[in-house]
Amino acid sequence: MAMERLKVNPAKVNDRPFYHVVKRLFDIVASACGLILLSPLFLFLVIKIRSEDGGPAFYSQERIGKNEKPFKMWKFRSMIVDADKMLDKLEDQNEIDGAMFKIKDDPRITKIGHVIRKYSLDELPQLWNVLIGDMSLVGPRPPLPSEVEEYTDYDKQRLTVMPGCTGLWQVTRRSEADFDEMVWLDIVYINHSGVFEDFKLIVKTVLVMIHPNGAY
Known part of the structure; x- marks a missing residue:
């Protein structure tokens, strides 16, 4: 995919107080309602994850x-305990170019982990991150510190807005996107973000969760 080099429009980041207020209010209401309504599902997943290997159900990671x-981002644990310690042994299998790591058949993923990752259920605890203001429902995915160390100034443009649970690349290219395409799509989102655009991406995310488009 040939991509032009884009620049984030500063006005889209700093000069829209109405949009940012509405976005934050929606984030608070939606995340609080989500945590309450999905609490039975949370309990079910906690039991399933812990019953597989006895490890903790939740996993936190600095982003x-x-x-x-x-900040500390929360997820349902989809990998074996201490999976991070195996990363060095798997780096030569990375299937994505750039400051990002992903392999399709990651041996660290548990049986229940494959299921919850396919339907993005492992991301649900991030509703807590949204509620407390670390994240938004819609925005660029928050990277690891080690990934940011490899960022160019161009790549860092995706860090000028609040990170999100979902975004443009997740509902279009998802696991098929390489790093450069992910950055490009994030900048496209930032430059076209708005209340209606965010709402459309949330609806598309729900549809993707029901009919997965290739997550792993």
Whole structure:
């Protein structure tokens, strides 16, 4: 995919107080309602994850948010305990070019992990991150600190806004996108973001969760 080099429009980041207020209010209401309504599903997944290997159901990891501010992001654990310690042995199998790591048949993923990752259920605890203001429902995915260390100034443009649980590349290319395409799609989103655009991406995300488009 040939991609032109894009620049984030500063006005889209700093000069729209109405949009940012509405976005934050929606994030608070939607994440609070989601945590309450999905609590039976949370309990079911906690039991399933813990019953497979006895490890913790939740997993937290340091991520980089808006303006390169670090925060702790929460997920349902989909990999074996201490999976991070195996990363060095798998780096030569990375299937994505650039500052990102992903392999299709990752041996660290548990049986229940394959299921919850396919339907993006492992991401649901991030509703807590949205509620407390670390993340938004819609925005660029927050990268690892090690990934940001490899970022160019161009790549860092995706860190000028609040990171999100879902975004443009997740509902279009998802696991098929390489790093450069992900950055490009994030910048496209930032430059075209708005209340209606965010709502469309949330609806598309729900549809993708029902009919997965190739997550792994």
